[in-house]
Amino acid sequence: MTETLKISNLHVAVEGKPILSGVNLTIHRGEVHALMGPNGSGKSTLAGAIMGHPKLEITEGTIELDGRSILEWDTSERARAGVFMAFQRPMAIPGVKMADFLRHATTNVRYPSRKEGEQLIPMREFRKELREKMAQLRMDEEFARRYVNDGFSGGEMKRAEILQMAMLRPKFAVLDETDSGLDVDAVKLASQSIAEIGGAEMGILIITHHDRLLEHNVPDFTHVMLGGRIVETGGVELARELYTEGYDQVRARHPEDAAIEKEMTSIEKKVASGAA
Amino acid sequence: MATDLQTMPLDSQDVLGEINKYNFVTETHGIFKARKGLNEHIVSEISEMKREPAWMRDFRLNALKVFESKPMPRWGGAINIDFQDIYYYLKPTTHQGKTWDDVPQEIKETFDKLGIPEAEKKFLAGVKAQFESEVVYGSLSEDLAKKGVIFTDTDTAVREHGDLVREYIGTIIPPEDNKFAALNSAVWSGGSFIYVPKGVKIEFPLQAYFRINAERMGQFERTFIIVDEGAEVHYVEGCTAPMYSSESLHSAVVEIIVRRGARCRYTTIQNWANNIYNLVTKRAVAYGDSLMEWIDGNLGSRLTMKYPAVYMMEPGARGEILSIAFASKGQHQDAGAKVVHCAPHTKSRIISKSISKNGGRSSYRGLCKVQDGAVGSKSSVVCDALILDPRSRSDTYPYIEVEEQDVQVEHEASVSRIGEEQLFYLKSRGLTEAEASSMIVSGFIEPLVKELPMEYAVEMNRLIELQMEGSVG
Numbered sequence: 001m002t003e004t005l006k007i008s009n010l011h012v013a014v015e016g017k018p019i020l021s022g023v024n025l026t027i028h029r030g031e032v033h034a035l036m037g038p039n040g041s042g043k044s045t046l047a048g049a050i051m052g053h054p055k056l057e058i059t060e061g062t063i064e065l066d067g068r069s070i071l072e073w074d075t076s077e078r079a080r081a082g083v084f085m086a087f088q089r090p091m092a093i094p095g096v097k098m099a100d101f102l103r104h105a106t107t108n109v110r111y112p113s114r115k116e117g118e119q120l121i122p123m124r125e126f127r128k129e130l131r132e133k134m135a136q137l138r139m140d141e142e143f144a145r146r147y148v149n150d151g152f153s154g155g156e157m158k159r160a161e162i163l164q165m166a167m168l169r170p171k172f173a174v175l176d177e178t179d180s181g182l183d184v185d186a187v188k189l190a191s192q193s194i195a196e197i198g199g200a201e202m203g204i205l206i207i208t209h210h211d212r213l214l215e216h217n218v219p220d221f222t223h224v225m226l227g228g229r230i231v232e233t234g235g236v237e238l239a240r241e242l243y244t245e246g247y248d249q250v251r252a253r254h255p256e257d258a259a260i261e262k263e264m265t266s267i268e269k270k271v272a273s274g275a276a
Numbered sequence: 277m278a279t280d281l282q283t284m285p286l287d288s289q290d291v292l293g294e295i296n297k298y299n300f301v302t303e304t305h306g307i308f309k310a311r312k313g314l315n316e317h318i319v320s321e322i323s324e325m326k327r328e329p330a331w332m333r334d335f336r337l338n339a340l341k342v343f344e345s346k347p348m349p350r351w352g353g354a355i356n357i358d359f360q361d362i363y364y365y366l367k368p369t370t371h372q373g374k375t376w377d378d379v380p381q382e383i384k385e386t387f388d389k390l391g392i393p394e395a396e397k398k399f400l401a402g403v404k405a406q407f408e409s410e411v412v413y414g415s416l417s418e419d420l421a422k423k424g425v426i427f428t429d430t431d432t433a434v435r436e437h438g439d440l441v442r443e444y445i446g447t448i449i450p451p452e453d454n455k456f457a458a459l460n461s462a463v464w465s466g467g468s469f470i471y472v473p474k475g476v477k478i479e480f481p482l483q484a485y486f487r488i489n490a491e492r493m494g495q496f497e498r499t500f501i502i503v504d505e506g507a508e509v510h511y512v513e514g515c516t517a518p519m520y521s522s523e524s525l526h527s528a529v530v531e532i533i534v535r536r537g538a539r540c541r542y543t544t545i546q547n548w549a550n551n552i553y554n555l556v557t558k559r560a561v562a563y564g565d566s567l568m569e570w571i572d573g574n575l576g577s578r579l580t581m582k583y584p585a586v587y588m589m590e591p592g593a594r595g596e597i598l599s600i601a602f603a604s605k606g607q608h609q610d611a612g613a614k615v616v617h618c619a620p621h622t623k624s625r626i627i628s629k630s631i632s633k634n635g636g637r638s639s640y641r642g643l644c645k646v647q648d649g650a651v652g653s654k655s656s657v658v659c660d661a662l663i664l665d666p667r668s669r670s671d672t673y674p675y676i677e678v679e680e681q682d683v684q685v686e687h688e689a690s691v692s693r694i695g696e697e698q699l700f701y702l703k704s705r706g707l708t709e710a711e712a713s714s715m716i717v718s719g720f721i722e723p724l725v726k727e728l729p730m731e732y733a734v735e736m737n738r739l740i741e742l743q744m745e746g747s748v749g
Binding site for chain 1: 379598695696697698700701702703706707708709710711712715716718719720721722723
């Protein structure tokens with residue numbers, strides 16, 4: 001059986017206000033899914049819910065990894081089980097070097113039963129792998145010595161997220177607007193990198209406004225989110241349509257969801273900075 | 277059995293961070309223990325035991341009068357000490373060892389556990405180990421002795437370099453300075469006396485280790501360092517004590533003279549048990565183009581009040597103070613720094629970082645003073661506080677007195693809490709909540725830890741990790 005990440009009838013609220021209202025989505029390993037939709041439709045909330053953001057309250061529905069509910073799992077446990085999220089706005093951790101952080105993270109994710117204080121993967125082995133991955137992403141070696149996301153440019157942050165994904169080798173990855181703030185070349189590089197890293201091993205959910213990131217990661221499915229629900233699912237052609245035509249036609253096809261979207265936009269704006 | 281590694285019984289259920297390699301008690305048979313309490317008789321007795329010259333006995337007796345006349349400080353933390361319920365002097369051995377084999381077995385084992393002989397072999401130029409009131413072991417590399425470097429305990433210095441001690445003792449910190457400086461002046465014992473001759477640059481650190489072992493014991497070492505013109509020294513002190521149910525007192529005085537063009541770096545890493553009052557006065561005077569650096573790591577203790585000071589006396593003098601304070605449950609770290617610009621074109625920098633956790637309280641208290649005429653002086657003060665939970669507290673008390681126009685004085689303070697978003701980010705990479713907090717804290721103090729020699733940086737990180745263990749509740 002292929003491993004799956006299955007989201008069923010998911011309802012999520014933030015500070016008592018409903019954001020997602022019945023999301024259904026199943027991702028198999030090896031598949032690429034694109035998730036599109038206007039701002040405030042709940043895309044980032046879905047990403048946060050998958051990773052277990054503490055501010056998000058699951059009011060109904062399930063998220064299952066290979067048939068087991070992960071809703072009760074701590075974020076750290078989800079990560080160790082192979083779930084990854086590339087943040088739209090990664091946090092800076094001043095004073096902590098990328099290499100030290102990554103060595104710790106990589107060890108924990110690869111050896112999920114590791115207890116606090118137990119050995120990390122050997123330095124030599126780790127450095128070699130990190131160097132290879134950084135070369136693949138065309139990152140300067142100096143990068144590993146910098147403090148995590150501290151003073152990074154937008155592009156550097158996004159590349160650092162991809163580097164983390166490459167090192168952690170998750171089963172399922174959610175990329176939350178990994179293309180935002182990047183120039184054309186940077187998106188192209190990111191797109192290539194994701195494809196190289198992902199391959200047949202990973203199930204990927206790409207949240208994006210554009211189709212550029214999809215150039216090397218042709219989606220098997222494209223989903224459109226509106227007003228806290230997935231209202232349409234199609235193939236790659238849907239992604240192109242949305243990118244060129246915008247969301248007005250989708251809104252016209254789903255007037256009820258469009259009405260909910262309108263109401264919600266003001267709410268999501270308030271919480272967007274806090275809740276992923 | 278000479279040494280008992282058993283953890284002392286503890287009345288508090290939450291003493292995480294205390295159950296560590298420092299918390300053990302050594303059974304010893306001290307040679308002489310002065311009676312509890314403080315009066316002229318006891319002070320004279322200490323002086324007699326040490327066979328001191330009359331001038332030193334008089335210095336002590338005078339200081340006792342000053343101590344008695346001074347009120348307790350009305351600021352800082354709550355001090356609840358019964359001065360008559362403390363042992364002021366405990367002589368652990370008959371003489372000081374020149375090799376570790378000369379040191380009584382049980383005391384040697386204590387320092388073995390603390391890793392001192394091992395560190396000495398690896399990277400130190402000289403060591404002093406003080407147990408209770410007296411220095412029980414002393415060494416100095418032969419090469420440095422030949423160059424005229426003096427590194428001895430202060431008692432020996434009174435006997436062997438009496439004129440030097442008499443000329444300088446109490447000149448930087450007179451007994452009148454504060455109540456605890458007076459107390460130290462009356463009952464002081466042990467501490468290091470260092471003289472580095474002109475132009476001698478000591479490459480490896482000199483280290484002193486202070487261990488309080490007995491209950492209700494007061495430790496009052498007195499350290500004096502003179503770094504002559506163009507000379508350089510790095511002195512490191514470490515301090516620990518086991519956990520008892522009653523309070524103990526550590527009240528040291530450290531006086532330093534840094535002459536023209538010299539450099540002195542004084543590093544402290546203390547990890548006192550939670551029942552120690554740590555009330556210490558440290559001050560340096562820095563002359564032309566010299567550099568005085570205090571690096572101060574304050575962990576443990578019930579209350580620490582400590583504000584290392586640099587008085588910049590001549591043009592070009594510089595003072596730098598880096599400090600970390602970690603306050604956990606039942607602890608108050610009232611720590612900071614003092615820089616006084618007495619001459620033109622002097623420069624100072626204070627970086628202070630504090631971490632409060634589990635109901636602990638840390639305060640930064642600092643003075644930056646620029647005297648009239650100290651034109652072109654520059655001072656920068658940065659204090660950052662990190663608060664780990666809502667029960668903990670941090671305060672900042674910066675005092676700035678500038679009597680001169682043409683100067684540059686900067687003060688920055690920040691208080692941050694470990695953010696939910698930072699924790700979420702790190703946890704999304706497989707770190708547990710405890711590992712994530714620990715990582716944020718180690719990043720927070722990294723700018724300071726990187727100033728330490730490697731061995732001490734490792735120790736410092738380890739101590740912080742111990743403090744962080746079980747921080748999630």
